[in-house]
Amino acid sequence: MAARTFIAISELHPNFSHPTVLGIIIWKSDVKSFPDRKNVGRDRFTFGFTVRDSPDFFINVTAWGNDGYINGLSNSFNTGDCVVIENALVAHKDPQKDERFYPSTPSFYKMLVTEAHSQVCLCADMDIIDKLLPLIHLPVKDSRDFYSLGDIVANGRRLDGTVINILAAMKMIGEPKQFTTSDGRKGQRLEVKLFDDSVSSFPLVCWDREAIQLMQTLIPRESVLFIADAKISFDSFRNGMAATVNTKTIITVNPDTREASLLFNYAKQVSESGTLDQDEKPEDVSVDSITDVYTVSQLKQKARDTPEPFFGITYSFISKLDLDSSVSKVIKMRCSRCKFQLTGDAQSCMNQLCPGRDQPFSAMTGFDLLVDFTDHTGTLHACTLRSPVAENMLGYTTEEFTSLSDDQRTAMKWKFLLERCKVYVKIIPSSRMRTGVKGMVLACSLADPGEVKQHMSALLQ
Known part of the structure; x- marks a missing residue:
């Protein structure tokens, strides 16, 4: 693969025809289906992912198609993989839908992938992969723009319903719980416990299968997370605050930042002590x-x-x-x-x-x-x-x-x-x-x- 054949994300524009983009996957959503208005009785399937090719630029990609194509494409790569995207349509972002349901990106555009016109495949060039891999450890927001867990607890209900960035270490991974909704849809839930030097245990809840799979690959007490755009809410069951991973949330594992390095060292110290x-x-329970x-x-x-x-x-x-x-x-x-x-x-x-x-x-x-x-x-x-x-x-x-x-x-x-x-x-x-x-x-x-x-x-x- 010649590097000159790729178009940088920063240069993408709707006027480009047949662009080929190379990058690393930093976010991926679950597959969802919707009734097809053009074909009554059938469903259209979709999922999204975010691809990054430089410290400053990343873009959202949405794939649409039938059940077999979309599920097959989704299963062909994971967060952290390097991919080549060929012949995707470059379109203007929809401020209403895209900003609400997808991660915030610095690009004015988004990319659309369809079975008829586009192709997404894993990159096989090890030199290119080695250059792209460090990008997975760069937060998508300013690395100093985050709340500590102590800040969240101190602010309490004033943060209820807000979306913020969090830097914390992973303490413990719970067991995924499966459930079926009242309308028959299957779902899952995973709770992770976070900690930092201000709070020893704080809940982070994941509902998406992709987020759950990412969490299950991590090592408790040895993983620091920069969680961009986590939703904070008051949990009446716990009588305390909790964070939730939603469709806008991008999680950066072991970020390459000074703040994360300090927290990693702290996590190691308290873990060993x-x-x-x-x-x-x-005393959180009486002996009696x-x-x-x-x-x-x-x-x-x-x-x-x-x-x-x-x-x-x-x-x-x-x-x-x-x-x-x-x-x-x-x-x-x-x-x-x-x-x-x-x-x-x-x-x-x-x-x-x-x-x-x-x-x-x-x-x-x-x-x-x-x-x-x-x-x-x-x-x-x-x-x-x-x-x-x-x-x-x-x-x-x-x-x-x-x-x-x-x-x-x-x-x-x-x-x-x-x-x-x-x-x-x-x-x-x-x-x-x-x-x-x-x-x-x-x-x-x-x-x-x-x-x-x-x-x-x-x-x-």
């Missing part, structure tokens, strides 16, 4: 309300079956409890604001993106242990046991614990080690953990033998 695993606070009893294998299986955190009780033996390690491994210091783990002599938070860096330094010290629980079905490794839960369990404050002798700490360890305990846990499915499960201890005490016998016999039935 374990902060994200504790942010859905243990937890009644479901599980074996260890049942906890693991449920974590595989559901992406959402859940709570339960397990009657298990503590098989690892390193209370007689050095005090620095049992008691740790964290920043009060971002929960980032600090060294003992720290005079400021080491986290470059701590939301309180411009405020007086504040740290908190507490028990910070990883414990293992084992029953007849297996072991739940590396569960987090932190203050104040650890203080209630051990019966000592951190100050009292540091004054104990080595022999006294060892004696305390053996009070619990290999003893059957009643453990209230929060289970968080976690792709970072080798086991796929992160456990947080919400309460732990030596178990009553009669209670154990009653529950274990029920589990074994």
Whole structure:
């Protein structure tokens, strides 16, 4: 393919006949159908996509045709693919329809693709592909023009119904839910949880199959998203704000911008520190309300079956409890604001993106242990046991614990080690953990033998 045969998107005009355009797909819609007014009883099919050939120029393309042609064309390429478009009609944008239902573009025009006249095929020239691929990481809006999640939460209902840009990291991908509407149409819904340095969990809802497929290719905690033209609304069910991907929304994954790079580094830091695993606070449910009893294998299986955190009780033996390690491994210091783990002599938070860096330094010290629980079905490794839960369990404050002798700490360890305990846990499915499960201890005490016998016999039935 000779580069001179292609017309740049910036130069397109309705006067051009048989233009050939080359670019990378940065947005794609689902296939939709409409009754054909010219052929009663038949449907016309359509879908749209946005193609980009330079940092500053991209254009919307709409394809029309019968069921077989449109679905076949839609299935032939995805977001991120490089395509060649031949013989598309170049037309003026319709300010009413195009600006309302399609992404905003810098071009005055749009392109129309039909089976009779046009062709869209994948680009096979690797040199051209290598030049176009970086464009997928450039936001379609000013990279500094976005709301943080904290801004959205702070503005609350004042943003209800608005369309804004968001920069956030992906925290978790839910399971897609299928449904059928009252008029018989099938639909789907996927909820993604976002986070940044101001908010630890914020919902983004996707309804389009194309958007859902894009989300499912991403890696939670390692993906930063610039979401251009997301709709913000007040969700009465959650009693909070939520974002929705609509037909105008273009999502740029891991944008090549300074702001996104800072957020990526922050996401990596808090992910490695374990902060994200504790942010859905243990106190978001009272221990008294937890009644479901599980074996260890049942906890693991449920974590595989559901992406959402859940709570339960397990009657298990503590098989690892390193209370007689050095005090620095049992008691740790964290920043009060971002929960980032600090060294003992720290005079400021080491986290470059701590939301309180411009405020007086504040740290908190507490028990910070990883414990293992084992029953007849297996072991739940590396569960987090932190203050104040650890203080209630051990019966000592951190100050009292540091004054104990080595022999006294060892004696305390053996009070619990290999003893059957009643453990209230929060289970968080976690792709970072080798086991796929992160456990947080919400309460732990030596178990009553009669209670154990009653529950274990029920589990074994």
